[in-house]
Amino acid sequence: MKIGVIGYGSMGKMLLWKFSEAGNIGKEDLFAANRTPEKLEQAKTIAGIADNAGVASVSDILFLCVRPADLKNVIGEIKDSIKPDALVVSLNGSVTFESLHKVISAKLAKVIPSLTAEIGRSQTLVCYDAGVHDEDKQALEALLKCIGDVIELPENEMGMGSELVSCMPGFIASIFDVICTSAQGHTSLSKEQIVKMVLSTMSATGDLMLLKDMTFEDVVTRVATKGGITEEGTKVVYEGFPETADLLFEKTLEKRKLTSEKANIDFSSRA
Numbered sequence: 001m002k003i004g005v006i007g008y009g010s011m012g013k014m015l016l017w018k019f020s021e022a023g024n025i026g027k028e029d030l031f032a033a034n035r036t037p038e039k040l041e042q043a044k045t046i047a048g049i050a051d052n053a054g055v056a057s058v059s060d061i062l063f064l065c066v067r068p069a070d071l072k073n074v075i076g077e078i079k080d081s082i083k084p085d086a087l088v089v090s091l092n093g094s095v096t097f098e099s100l101h102k103v104i105s106a107k108l109a110k111v112i113p114s115l116t117a118e119i120g121r122s123q124t125l126v127c128y129d130a131g132v133h134d135e136d137k138q139a140l141e142a143l144l145k146c147i148g149d150v151i152e153l154p155e156n157e158m159g160m161g162s163e164l165v166s167c168m169p170g171f172i173a174s175i176f177d178v179i180c181t182s183a184q185g186h187t188s189l190s191k192e193q194i195v196k197m198v199l200s201t202m203s204a205t206g207d208l209m210l211l212k213d214m215t216f217e218d219v220v221t222r223v224a225t226k227g228g229i230t231e232e233g234t235k236v237v238y239e240g241f242p243e244t245a246d247l248l249f250e251k252t253l254e255k256r257k258l259t260s261e262k263a264n265i266d267f268s269s270r271a
């Protein structure tokens with residue numbers, strides 16, 4: 001089975017190297033293309049390099065790792081080169097199968113990895129268009145296992161799903177950045193020390209909850225004893241943060257809806 005990756009940016013580069021490192025895909029079965037070909041210099045050691053149409057023409061599973069604004073151009077370029085039975089995988093959650101089908105008739109899937117794939121701990125979302133066979137699903141999911149767990153969702157839940165696994169590292173990082181910056185104003189400890197203490201505790205808290213099957217409430221109850229110091233802090237979070245969290249999801253889901261509508265118009269205008 002030949003695997004192609006078009007777009008060698010954050011996601012394309014990560015996928016290409018993870019597939020190679022998994023050990024069961026040799027250089028002869030891995031292909032890559034990028035708008036700026038000079039960036040593929042290192043990738044030459046693990047994959048065959050070609051232009052977009054060249055990669056599409058050999059791939060059984062073809063990953064389109066470009067931003068939504070570039071997707072219609074790339075698809076326009078490759079649509080006549082895609083192998084008849086290939087599975088075309090878009091990494092963009094906002095561009096619908098309906099939009100994509102205005103330009104290509106291939107079997108389609110969407111895959112949303114998380115940055116945590118870098119350490120093999122992605123919660124990778126997949127969704128399939130009608131017409132994708134079980135064998136295609138098995139082949140794709142077997143491939144994606146090298147970056148972590150795979151979760152299949154219906155297309156209409158890919159938006160919120162993406163917020164929860166793909167955007168979440170960014171949300172978590174920004175929330176704890178705010179907390180660490182605030183802590184700095186109340187201590188003589190260095191920012192570096194604060195960040196290390198918070199990061200290690202954050203990571204251990206997540207592992208503790210997963211390993212011991214604890215809920216958020218369990219953790220809060222264990223740490224914030226009634227009338228104690230932690231309770232003063234958790235009260236502030238429960239009183240003040242829900243409004244910010246609601247606004248965060250309102251804004252991101254609205255932006256996702258606009259991106260999807262824009263893509264639908266773009267893809268319609270090409271049909």
Ligand SMILES: NC(=O)c1ccc[n+]([C@@H]2O[C@H](COP(=O)([O-])OP(=O)(O)OC[C@H]3O[C@@H](n4cnc5c(N)ncnc54)[C@H](OP(=O)(O)O)[C@@H]3O)[C@@H](O)[C@H]2O)c1
Nearest residue numbers: 007008009010011034035036065066067068070091092113
């Ligand atoms: N970043 C994430 O955490 C994440 C997570 C899940 C899903 N996604 C989705 O994954 C997709 C890619 O995101 P990204 O973060 O990897 O973007 P990125 O870092 O900007 O990479 C995009 C790549 O696409 C290449 N490209 C653009 N137009 C092209 C064309 N016509 N032909 C060939 N290559 C072309 C760019 O080439 P140049 O080198 O010339 O710029 C660049 O290397 C997006 O749809 C995004 O929504 C991202």
